[in-house]
Amino acid sequence: MNLLFWGLTVSVLGKILVAVGILRVHYVMAMEQRIDEKVIRSFAFEKTLTYIGILLVILGYFLEVYFYGLTPLLTCSAEECADMAAVILSQ
Numbered sequence: 001m002n003l004l005f006w007g008l009t010v011s012v013l014g015k016i017l018v019a020v021g022i023l024r025v026h027y028v029m030a031m032e033q034r035i036d037e038k039v040i041r042s043f044a045f046e047k048t049l050t051y052i053g054i055l056l057v058i059l060g061y062f063l064e065v066y067f068y069g070l071t072p073l074l075t076c077s078a079e080e081c082a083d084m085a086a087v088i089l090s091q
Contacts, residue, residue, distance in 0.1 A: 004068060005065065008061055008064055008065060009061075012057055012061040015057045016054055016057065016058075019050050019053060019054050019057075022046075022050055023047060023050055026043045026046060026047060029043065030043045030044075069088075072084060
């Protein structure tokens with residue numbers, strides 16, 4: 001697997017972790033009883049947007065992997081991967 005593939009993978013994992021962290025914080029804040037109803041409705045809307053964002057990040061990841069032609073690197077053997085990586089790097 002080449003560096004671009006791993007870069008995309010790490011980037012997506014980071015974005016997802018940030019989104020999960022935001023969801024967790026909003027969950028805790030929503031459980032706080034001193035926050036009014038308007039704020040709780042706002043949190044519900046942000047939660048929906050965050051889930052949509054996670055799906056879009058994942059979709060974008062697969063689109064980028066496909067666009068850059070890295071899908072054969074997911075199923076190749078060690079020798080095949082080395083040959084494909086050499087071709088990609090030589091371009």
